[in-house]
Amino acid sequence: MLIIDCHGHYTTAPAKLQQFRDQQIARLGDPGLPLPKLASISDDQIRESIELNQLKLQRARGADLTIFSPRASAMAHHIGDEATSQAWTRACNDLIKRVVDLYPANFVGVCQLPQSPGIPIANSVGELERCVEELGFIGCNLNPDPSGGHWTAPPLIDKHWYPFYEKMVELDVPAMIHVSSSCNPNFHATGAHYINADTTAFMQFIEGDLFRDFQTLRFIIPHGGGAVPYHWGRYRGLADMLKRPALSGHVMKNVFFDTCVYHQPGIDLLVKVIDVDNILFGSEMVGAVRGIDPETGHYFDDTKRYIDALAIPAADKRRIFELNARRVFPRLDRVLKARGL
Amino acid sequence: MLIIDCHGHYTTAPAKLQQFRDQQIARLGDPGLPLPKLASISDDQIRESIELNQLKLQRARGADLTIFSPRASAMAHHIGDEATSQAWTRACNDLIKRVVDLYPANFVGVCQLPQSPGIPIANSVGELERCVEELGFIGCNLNPDPSGGHWTAPPLIDKHWYPFYEKMVELDVPAMIHVSSSCNPNFHATGAHYINADTTAFMQFIEGDLFRDFQTLRFIIPHGGGAVPYHWGRYRGLADMLKRPALSGHVMKNVFFDTCVYHQPGIDLLVKVIDVDNILFGSEMVGAVRGIDPETGHYFDDTKRYIDALAIPAADKRRIFELNARRVFPRLDRVLKARGL
Numbered sequence: 001m002l003i004i005d006c007h008g009h010y011t012t013a014p015a016k017l018q019q020f021r022d023q024q025i026a027r028l029g030d031p032g033l034p035l036p037k038l039a040s041i042s043d044d045q046i047r048e049s050i051e052l053n054q055l056k057l058q059r060a061r062g063a064d065l066t067i068f069s070p071r072a073s074a075m076a077h078h079i080g081d082e083a084t085s086q087a088w089t090r091a092c093n094d095l096i097k098r099v100v101d102l103y104p105a106n107f108v109g110v111c112q113l114p115q116s117p118g119i120p121i122a123n124s125v126g127e128l129e130r131c132v133e134e135l136g137f138i139g140c141n142l143n144p145d146p147s148g149g150h151w152t153a154p155p156l157i158d159k160h161w162y163p164f165y166e167k168m169v170e171l172d173v174p175a176m177i178h179v180s181s182s183c184n185p186n187f188h189a190t191g192a193h194y195i196n197a198d199t200t201a202f203m204q205f206i207e208g209d210l211f212r213d214f215q216t217l218r219f220i221i222p223h224g225g226g227a228v229p230y231h232w233g234r235y236r237g238l239a240d241m242l243k244r245p246a247l248s249g250h251v252m253k254n255v256f257f258d259t260c261v262y263h264q265p266g267i268d269l270l271v272k273v274i275d276v277d278n279i280l281f282g283s284e285m286v287g288a289v290r291g292i293d294p295e296t297g298h299y300f301d302d303t304k305r306y307i308d309a310l311a312i313p314a315a316d317k318r319r320i321f322e323l324n325a326r327r328v329f330p331r332l333d334r335v336l337k338a339r340g341l
Numbered sequence: 342m343l344i345i346d347c348h349g350h351y352t353t354a355p356a357k358l359q360q361f362r363d364q365q366i367a368r369l370g371d372p373g374l375p376l377p378k379l380a381s382i383s384d385d386q387i388r389e390s391i392e393l394n395q396l397k398l399q400r401a402r403g404a405d406l407t408i409f410s411p412r413a414s415a416m417a418h419h420i421g422d423e424a425t426s427q428a429w430t431r432a433c434n435d436l437i438k439r440v441v442d443l444y445p446a447n448f449v450g451v452c453q454l455p456q457s458p459g460i461p462i463a464n465s466v467g468e469l470e471r472c473v474e475e476l477g478f479i480g481c482n483l484n485p486d487p488s489g490g491h492w493t494a495p496p497l498i499d500k501h502w503y504p505f506y507e508k509m510v511e512l513d514v515p516a517m518i519h520v521s522s523s524c525n526p527n528f529h530a531t532g533a534h535y536i537n538a539d540t541t542a543f544m545q546f547i548e549g550d551l552f553r554d555f556q557t558l559r560f561i562i563p564h565g566g567g568a569v570p571y572h573w574g575r576y577r578g579l580a581d582m583l584k585r586p587a588l589s590g591h592v593m594k595n596v597f598f599d600t601c602v603y604h605q606p607g608i609d610l611l612v613k614v615i616d617v618d619n620i621l622f623g624s625e626m627v628g629a630v631r632g633i634d635p636e637t638g639h640y641f642d643d644t645k646r647y648i649d650a651l652a653i654p655a656a657d658k659r660r661i662f663e664l665n666a667r668r669v670f671p672r673l674d675r676v677l678k679a680r681g682l
Contacts, residue, residue, distance in 0.1 A: 144527075150491070151527045186485075186492045191544035191579050195568045196537035203532035223575075227536045227568030233604025234564075237630035237641040238532050263574025269610045289578035300578040 001318045002341060003304065004325040004332075005058070007176065007222055007258045007282030008066035008107075011073075012053040013095055014045045020091060021074070028080045038091045046098055053286050055106060061304050063283075067329065068096055069110035069141050073189050075180035078148035082116040082123065089114040089127060097135045108332055109137035110176070115146040117153070122163040132171045138331040140168070142175035142219075144201055149184030149193055156201055157208025165214050172330050174218035174256075177201045190288035198226025202255065206239050206247070211254040218254055218328050220280060224261035224270050232273040248275075256328055258282030259303045259320065262289055264296075267306035276316045280324050281307060342659045343682060344645065345666040345673075346399070348517065348563055348599045348623030349407035349448075352414075353394040354436055355386045361432060362415070369421045379432045387439055394627050396447060402645050404624075408670065409437055410451035410482050414530050416521035419489035423457040423464065430455040430468060438476045449673055450478035451517065456487040458494070463504040473512050479672040481509075483516035483560075485542055490525030490534055497542055498549025506555050513671050515559035515597075518542045531629035539567025543596065547580050547588070552595040559595055559669050561621060565602035565611050573614040589616075597669055599623030600644045600661065603630055605637075608647035617657045621665050622648060 016039040023036030058066060070092035077085055089112045096109045111131035113124040131137040142164070145151050154160040156177070168175060179197040180189075187193040198221045211217060221228070228235055239247050257274060260282050261267050270279060282303065289300045298305055307320055326333040357380040364377030399407060411433035418426055430453045437450045452472035454465040472478040483505070486492050495501040497518070509516060520538040521530075528534040539562045552558060562569070569576055580588055598615055601623050602608050611620065623644065630641045639646055648661055667674040 151525055153527075155527050184492055186494075186496050186541055186545070188544045188548060188579075191547065191576065192537075192541040195540050195572060195575075196533075199536050199540075199568065200527055200533040203529045204527070206532065207529060224571065227540065227571060230565065230568060230571035230607050230610060231536060231602060233602070233607060233634060233641050234536075234630055235532065236636075237603055237632050237634065238529075240632045241630060261572060261574070262578055263614070265610050265613050266571050266574060269571060269606050272606050273604070289575055289582060291578050291581045293574060293578065295577075300574050 002065060002322040002336070003063040004281060004322050005063045005066040005283050006220060006280040006325050007260055007284045008054060008068045009071045009284065009287055010068060010096060010099065011071045011286050012049045013071065014041050014049050016041050017091065017095060021088060024084055024088060025079060028084065041095070043098070043102060046095070046102060050099055050103065055103065057285055058106060061302050063304060065105070066107050067110050067138065067325070067332070068099060068107040069176075070096060070112040072141060072178050073181045075112050075141070075143060076148065077115040077143055077146035077180060078117055078183055082114065082119045085116040086114040086127070093127070093131050093135065093137075096137075100136070108335065109135060110139045110141060111137050113140055113142060115143050117147045120163070121161050124164060125167045128164070128167055128171065128173070132173055132331070138329045138335070139173045140175050141178040143179055144177055144197055145179050148180060149182035149187045155204045155208070157204050157210045162213075165217050169214055169216055172216070174220060174328050176220040176222055178222055194223055194288070195226045198223050199228060202226065202228045202235070202251070203238075205251045205255060206235065206244055207242065211251065218256065220256045220258055220328065222258045222260055222282065222284070224259060224266060225257035225274070229257065229270045229273050252278055256280050256324065259307060260284040260301070261306075262300040262303070263293070264306050264309060267303065267310065271310055271312060276312070276319050277324060279320050280328060281321045343406060343663040343677070344404040345622060345663055346404045346407040346624050347561060347621040347666050348601055348625045349395060349409045350412045350625065350628055351409060351437060351440060352412045352627050353390045354412065355382050355390050357382050358432065358436060362429060365425055365429060366420060369425065382436070384439070384443060387436070387443060391440055391444065396444065398626055399447060402643050404645060406446070407448050408451055408479065408666070408673070409440060409448040410517075411437060411453040413482060413519050414522045416453050416482070416484060417489065418456040418484055418487035418521060419458055419524055423455065423460045426457045427455040427468070434468070434472050434476065434478075437478075441477070449676065450476060451480045451482060452478050454481055454483060456484050458488045461504070462502050465505060466508045469505070469508055469512070469514070473514055473672070479670045479676070480514045481516050482519040484520055485518055485538055486520050489521060490523035490528045496545045496549070498545050498551045503554070506558050510555055510557055513557070515561060515669050517561040517563055519563055535564055535629070536567045539564050540569060543567065543569045543576070543592070544579075546592045546596060547576065547585055548583065552592065559597065561597045561599055561669065563599045563601055563623065563625070565600060565607060566598035566615070570598065570611045570614050593619055597621050597665065600648060601625040601642070602647075603641040603644070604634070605647050605650060608644065608651065612651055612653060617653070617660050618665060620661050621669060622662045
């Protein structure tokens with residue numbers, strides 16, 4: 001059995017990446033400044049940033065492969081304009097590609113998108129194509145709120161998003177629905193905005209008929225599906241009240257939850273109420289919560305332990321750890337098969 | 342043991358109340374129209390609206406008393422201006438008072454507030470005083486987002502809210518944190534906005550030091566605390582990362598969750614991770630989810646069944662059903678004691 005972590009971010013990139021971003025932001029305040037260029041980052045600098053962090057933890061925790069994307073909180077699509085987002089996104093994605101090339105057995109790429117508030121999502125199609133077809137990435141992170149906590153974009157079921165979904169279907173890649181940092185002081189990024197976005201997206205899918213229009217479109221809702229599994233009765237009941245079809249056919253053929261829930265009772269609930277075929281192992285490490293749980297003595301985000309502890313058949317654990325990810329990310333499955341895995 | 346439902350709304354008020362609201366809204370579009378007046382509602386009309394709904398279900402499900410407030414989704418503080426909100430709020434609260442007077446053994450009042458976007462919360466102090474001191478209400482519903490899904494107010498830990506908290510402390514009444522309908526198409530009211538607000542408020546409390554400034558201030562976060570219990574590890578870990586005190590002392594002496602979670606596994610989780618002293622029985626009936634769960638054959642919102650089914654000591658169930666509500670709502674305790682209960 002392979003252990004595939006579907007949710008890892010490059011939160012530990014060399015400082016030059018942030019320097020580039022700082023220069024971008026400085027230029028927003030002073031357009032006379034030159035267009036910034038990302039300073040050269042050596043392979044050794046990348047190796048150090050990975051080997052002391054994600055790779056060390058991957059090995060220590062017994063995972064094999066991480067589906068790896070740029071730092072989600074740093075996407076910050078609300079900063080600057082579309083050109084800002086395009087340049088930043090390209091730099092972040094190119095760095096993921098370098099990690100994957102250095103550690104092809106341990107990481108596979110998922111891309112950030114050059115979204116920007118008020119800009120058609122069709123403008124993100126080119127970067128998706130580049131990342132999938134040229135860089136070998138297997139999916140993308142789609143931000144339902146490029147405004148960063150003001151929620152000014154149309155809901156995900158709106159036709160606004162359809163040009164992008166058409167390309168996702170054509171390339172056969174899924175998207176993780178993932179907001180970025182919040183510039184609304186009401187919403188702490190990882191404590192409120194992330195979880196709210198997960199919950200919001202799921203409810204939008206109930207309200208719409210997106211998966212009738214795109215039967216093979218696939219989304220991962222991270223952080224264990226936000227509030228959804230805990231309120232599974234509410235969502236079943238709301239679908240019924242709104243005269244929507246049962247969730248199993250209406251939403252759950254296309255929507256998957258990861259296991260970024262940082263305590264055993266939460267994972268127990270997730271696996272109890274959500275079909276095991278809809279659950280993908282994920283940890284979000286090194287990410288939102290980096291400490292050690294004093295109640296267990298283990299890292300909060302060492303989510304493999306919680307799944308290991310579940311009293312479910314080994315075949316079901318293999319679905320969560322490996323097979324569901326291979327089904328949701330067909331391009332990953334092809335890569336692994338080509339390696340004899 | 343008394344069974345006290347801490348979360349009921351008058352969602353079934355006689356049609357004249359909505360007609361008044363419709364006239365208010367019509368006048369917003371045509372200021373030449375006369376100021377609307379609520380048409381006379383007879384006691385029999387109120388009796389019918391209650392006896393066929395909340396009272397019938399209260400009896401059928403075996404609850405004794407409902408802490409009763411105006412329909413939350415209809416508060417809609419974002420409609421019109423402060424005068425609109427003041428008139429609407431007064432009408433809604435006065436109707437709650439009439440229900441309580443007709444059925445004093447079955448209902449006790451909690452008030453809506455005349456909030457309005459951009460208006461100081463101090464302007465809601467008068468209505469809170471009127472409802473508590475003149476009408477005998479025991480608490481209020483506080484909307485953290487009077488904009489209805491645009492989240493333009495300061496966070497609940499901001500000094501903006503302090504004049505209201507001072508009055509709550511002085512009157513010794515708690516607030517349920519409860520948003521209203523959403524005018525942001527991203528957020529379905531009961532499926533996203535409500536749950537997001539619950540999660541958001543809790544994270545704000547972690548970020549701030551509100552309960553150092555107001556040690557006896559008490560909030561109920563409804564809908565089982567939003568996403569919080571499911572992500573309890575995340576919140577414990579975030580408090581640690583943000584160098585905040587442990588949640589038990591920092592937040593949980595002042596914050597309580599109701600049991601509006603509409604399936605057994607959700608309630609099981611709630612009671613497993615949250616101290617039983619922080620849980621108040623609530624159903625939100627007749628409210629967000631009105632149907633029958635095909636998996637159980639019972640109403641989704643018949644939350645008493647889920648608590649009855651818990652394998653916890655009878656003394657803990659009494660805390661959830663009665664004693665915690667009497668502690669969080671001291672004015673309720675006084676009323677009950679005066680009745681020899």
